[in-house]
Amino acid sequence: MRLSLSITGSALALVVALGSVSCPSAARAQRHHHMHEQQTTDTSGAAGDIDDTASHSKPAGKKAAPKLGETQDTIIAVINGIPLTRRDVDNRGRLFALSTGLPMSEDLMSRMRPQIIRQLIDERLRTQEILNRHINVSPEQIAAAIDGIEKRNGMPEHALRDRLAQDGVSLTTLIDQIRVQIGWTQVLRQELGSRYRMTSQEISQRTEALQKQEGRPEYFISEIFVPVEDARHSDTELKFTETIIQELRKGAPFSIVAAQFSQAQSALDGGSMGWVQEDSLDPEVVAMARKMPEGAISNPIKVAGGYVIATVLGKRVIGHQxxxxxxxxxxxxxxxxxxxxxxxxxxxxxxxxxxxxxxxxxxxxxxxxxxxxxxxxxxxxxxxxxxxxxxxxxxxxxxxxxxxxxxxxxxxxxxxxxxxxxxxxxxxxFANRTPSEIADQLLNERVEQTARQLDRDLHRRAVIDMRSKT
Known part of the structure; x- marks a missing residue:
């Protein structure tokens, strides 16, 4: 049984934070998904107070979750003076298992651990940037996000803490992830400044470009992006990508896996890129999308900067749907x-x-x-x-x-x-796009570019002392 732990639903978190650009196509996609999942099982648990502390207690009669690492306090890395421990990594692995409903074996964890470490390093850097900019994520914002998770899973109010404890997951693990997601959207808002507002000229130019492409294909596509730090040595990232593909093909929900592991900004929208034209995609992704049946999970796609896992949820001809x-x-x-x-x-x-x-x-x-x-x-x-x-x-x-x-x-x-x-x-x-939908697409592209550049800058300035890769 799985829990949906995405905090943003289908609307792009940055758009929600800005409060100025609507995202009707994404909202409709979420409602379609809800109707599509009419047979999906919800999860409930016993009520309990939720606060910003770790919860390690186990209910009576429940067997304690086995440790996935031998020494939980082992320091894996130190990021600008802040340690990352084996416990942090294993808790994130358990959170992934809980959200996807998949069993977390030691073998699976060992294959995923290097990428989880990289992701947590990225989150530590983002957290430090959030603090450096004096951005405060309030307890009320975190509580609202947790409340949304409970409602989507049909859980009683304040029941999530006990459910996490039953599965051996510290509540702090989820809270930390929520705090970074909310705070990072505010960082990007600051970076974009006035550039988040699309001008009428920019919207008109994109509209004209779409009209010129009428008759060509476009795809409703979702992605998981796994960055590669050193293109000469990408075996670890490729192995992780292949592991994720195996779990997706076993039934792990794409949107939840994307929210957990994708390093593209589309992760905030469960990996969804919406309707995308071929000239907005990497050529390698286009070649795969043309051949893929709807709903299939791609093999690893090598692109500039890393690997992409793609799924095509719809195909249509521009101007005709x-x-x-x-x-x-x-x-x-x-x-x-x-x-x-x-x-x-x-x-x-x-x-x-x-x-x-x-x-x-x-x-x-x-x-x-x-x-x-x-x-x-x-x-x-x-x-x-x-x-x-x-x-x-x-x-x-x-x-x-x-x-x-x-x-x-x-x-x-x-x-x-x-x-x-x-x-x-x-x-x-449905192929006719409103100005607000075109503005959304332009904003998404701008946000993605800004996020990747800022991540690169944070890594370039950081002092990262790797103590262990496992």
Whole structure:
């Protein structure tokens, strides 16, 4: 069972921090993902207070998590006078295992450890830059991020601490990662200054460029970027990249792995680059994207500065992508425990009866939204506009033929029962981009360039004493 530990959802964290540029395409992608994952299992745990301290206690009856390193206090590296220990590295490995639902064996950890060390060194440098700029990440910001994680996983308030402790993960490990992510977006905001605002001339120039490319392919692509420090000796990074690909192909969620390990700024958006034209990608990535089926995980792609793992979630021709946009309402009745189809509990049987009653009594989208509100609105009544073609095949079949104003049959999953109703349908050419969407793409490109340059500068100025690579 996995936990979604991404703190930024689908909206680019920098855009959220700036508060001036909307990201509608990314928001729609997140809502599509939520509908696509209708069958995904949520996780819950016992309530407990959350503070900015490590939690190492184990609940009664739980076996303590085995140590992944022999000496937890061994110093791996000293970064500008700040030590990085084996415990720091192993805790991050356990956090990865918890967020992906994959078992963390000593063999897997040994293959991942060098890259985790590099990532933590990068985070230490970023943390020092955040402090040097006197940027303060408040406890309220961290608490809000943790609250968001709990809500996305259907956990009671303050339950995350106990869940982390059960899996042998220090709460401080997650808090440190959240603090760096939030603080780094503020650093980039300072670096960009007035350059984060796209001028009407820049938007017009990009619009004209897209019009000239009409008829050419573009890709909805996500990436994981693994930087290579020394191009002459890239065996360690290649080995790590191959390990990550193996775990992705076993079922590790791409967006979570990207958020944990990608060193591209798109990691803040779960690796998503959105719709990208071929001339905005490395030639090696373009060659792979042309051949890849949608949803596949690429082999390691060697690019300037490192390796890329890519997945293509959609392909279209610039200027041509007709589709159906739907306005939907939903009601959700949660189960008190996960469903065993062969032995449903009395509460689950009652939930089904309630769902049938709601379906019979709901004759409009307002009726269904009101019913969901009475149920506590565990899931939002309005999941936002959905593109029919981007839903999974089962959901396309359910909603594609559903008359307006009619509820679906009860849709039963492990964690509850959903009812959906389509309020309206419109046909749209999704290849036509709004000025705000073009501004988002321009900003993303500018942020990525700024982030990579600043990371290089921090490394160049740093004094890093490597004590051990394992």
């Amino acid at each position: 007709p589709g159906t946009l739907m306005n939907v309402r939903q009601a959700f009745i949660p189960f008190a425990e996960h469903l065993n189809p062969q032995n449903p509990t009395p509460q689950q049987r009652q939930a089904l009866q309630t769902a049938v009653q709601i379906a019979q009594q709901s004759h409009s989208c307002d009726d269904l939204a009101a019913a969901n509100k009475k149920l506590g609105e565990v899931r939002p009544s309005n999941p936002g506009e959905l593109q029919l073609e981007r839903l999974n095949p089962q959901m396309q079949q359910v909603l594609g033929t559903l008359p307006l104003g009619k509820t679906t049959r009860p849709l039963v999953s492990e964690d509850g029962i959903a009812l959906l109703m389509v309020c309206s349908k419109t046909t749209k050419n």
